[in-house]
Amino acid sequence: MRRFVIGQAKNLIDQTRRQHHHHHKNLRLLSLLPPFSAASDSIPVSSSRLLSSSSEMSASDSSSSLPVTLDSINPKVLKCEYAVRGEIVNIAQRLQEELKTNKDAYPFDEIIYCNIGNPQSLGQQPITFFREVLALCSHTALLDESATHGLFSADSIERAWKILDQIPGKATGAYSHSQGIKGLRDAIAAGIEARDGFPADPNDIFMTDGASPGVHMMMQLLISSEKDGILCPIPQYPLYSASIALHGGSLVPYYLDEASGWGLEISELKKQLEDARSKGITVRALAVINPGNPTGQVLAEENQRDIVDFCKQEGLVILADEVYQENVYVPDKKFHSFKKVARSMGYGEKDISLVSFQSISKGYYGECGKRGGYMEVTGFTSDVREQIYKVASVNLCSNISGQILASLVMSPPKPGDDSYDSYIAEKEGILSSLAKRAKTLEEALNKLEGVTCNRAEGAMYLFPCIKLPQKAIAAAEAAKTVPDAFYCKRLLNATGIVVVPGSGFRQVPGTWHFRCTILPQEDKIPAIVNRLTEFHKSFMDEYRD
Numbered sequence: 001m002r003r004f005v006i007g008q009a010k011n012l013i014d015q016t017r018r019q020h021h022h023h024h025k026n027l028r029l030l031s032l033l034p035p036f037s038a039a040s041d042s043i044p045v046s047s048s049r050l051l052s053s054s055s056e057m058s059a060s061d062s063s064s065s066l067p068v069t070l071d072s073i074n075p076k077v078l079k080c081e082y083a084v085r086g087e088i089v090n091i092a093q094r095l096q097e098e099l100k101t102n103k104d105a106y107p108f109d110e111i112i113y114c115n116i117g118n119p120q121s122l123g124q125q126p127i128t129f130f131r132e133v134l135a136l137c138s139h140t141a142l143l144d145e146s147a148t149h150g151l152f153s154a155d156s157i158e159r160a161w162k163i164l165d166q167i168p169g170k171a172t173g174a175y176s177h178s179q180g181i182k183g184l185r186d187a188i189a190a191g192i193e194a195r196d197g198f199p200a201d202p203n204d205i206f207m208t209d210g211a212s213p214g215v216h217m218m219m220q221l222l223i224s225s226e227k228d229g230i231l232c233p234i235p236q237y238p239l240y241s242a243s244i245a246l247h248g249g250s251l252v253p254y255y256l257d258e259a260s261g262w263g264l265e266i267s268e269l270k271k272q273l274e275d276a277r278s279k280g281i282t283v284r285a286l287a288v289i290n291p292g293n294p295t296g297q298v299l300a301e302e303n304q305r306d307i308v309d310f311c312k313q314e315g316l317v318i319l320a321d322e323v324y325q326e327n328v329y330v331p332d333k334k335f336h337s338f339k340k341v342a343r344s345m346g347y348g349e350k351d352i353s354l355v356s357f358q359s360i361s362k363g364y365y366g367e368c369g370k371r372g373g374y375m376e377v378t379g380f381t382s383d384v385r386e387q388i389y390k391v392a393s394v395n396l397c398s399n400i401s402g403q404i405l406a407s408l409v410m411s412p413p414k415p416g417d418d419s420y421d422s423y424i425a426e427k428e429g430i431l432s433s434l435a436k437r438a439k440t441l442e443e444a445l446n447k448l449e450g451v452t453c454n455r456a457e458g459a460m461y462l463f464p465c466i467k468l469p470q471k472a473i474a475a476a477e478a479a480k481t482v483p484d485a486f487y488c489k490r491l492l493n494a495t496g497i498v499v500v501p502g503s504g505f506r507q508v509p510g511t512w513h514f515r516c517t518i519l520p521q522e523d524k525i526p527a528i529v530n531r532l533t534e535f536h537k538s539f540m541d542e543y544r545d
């Protein structure tokens, strides 16, 4: 019976592989899985209309004598905002529910989530080799080749054995070392060395459930009060503003220059640092996102050197968010890690404190639901590192599937390996398609009246600037809405397309933007472009000054 089931699964998977890009056949395989809703993981507690539990109380239930009220909770939680899953996403989820019962309720038949960098929710396929190794490690009975009849590639089996041999008792369901399984950290360190050409130490690696917990951990370490400041790019990915707010620190903004393709000027860093210092703020670190989110720029190496020198001179920790390191789409730009840049300038452990964040969520792998990542922590004294380790150990360890995937992302198949050709084909297929989608969307956006959009050199987003007419701004004010949120809500209601208002990332006051991911599959892009273009035209017709 078991053999039969495995045989059936093999046939099905072979079939799916052959027709990897054939949407309908893939759906047949997916239909064997439990029902999945793209939005089901993200219903926020506050969207009470979506929750139907009979025990639920409305916010205004005055008869309640429960001990916790908004007045009594931690004000830092109230202060924290996270627009990527904010109000517009809540509205989108409501519309999606309505469409289920009344498909004619709106002038569109589906919601297209362009609000978040969640590639697999929009149909991106996982990398086969990574999933094979993960499956084999998770269910070791599959390592019996007589049972699986060649279902798995030779190198995935070999890699799974190698990984299992590094885990005490081959127990992937056991807690690991709080920094992550040592053998996996060895693989990551070797991957960093191969990438940078400078040594990496597995003891500097702290494996995390995605990059986010690493960022929180560093904020917790660096921020004692609102007197501690963190320099952050504006616009920024709201993990930074949210995390600084949660830990009670001060966000010290530095503005990226939209006119020069979201350039990062050292003079701006200096000006903002001095301004913060004059207000009594001790600036502890500089957060830099490269490639940028939401802005998509890839820093030039020369610029990175200046940033490193600036941090060295000013005694700032560099928090280098490098989660989009594999997402570079233009031939004239290349990713350089800050560690490589610092080491190539001759700065060692004793000269510069640097934390680099990497994640399995982005790149061509897009495994965000598996929650894996790491931070490489260099240039901290051993007593401080012990404190970082202590904080990591309070969480026991990051999840083991995420750890395995993080090691694979940093040490993928090599030429000559059984999976190499198919791995490269999958990887390049995804990255070249993302580049194409970025270009098509950028060109379409730049054709819209009053819209200018820098190219996405990297990452997964476009961040167009919209010159909103005064009439639209007045209408937004009358509706008690921020103008770019007003535009995004109207876009959602007219087209089903979900984007995030620029105000969620902060922006130069008086400018308006939205962020749109480049992640919908290629066959959806023409419809998105048409709907967006039509909507924008009618919006301008309604509000043009």
Ligand SMILES: Cc1ncc(COP(=O)(O)O)c(C=O)c1O
Binding pocket: 117, 209, 210, 211, 212, 213, 237, 239, 289, 293, 321, 323, 358, 359, 360, 361, 368, 372, 373
């Ligand atoms: C710049 C940046 N950093 C960090 C993250 C966190 O992602 P994760 O926690 O899934 O690694 C994201 C997610 O979108 C991001 O865009």
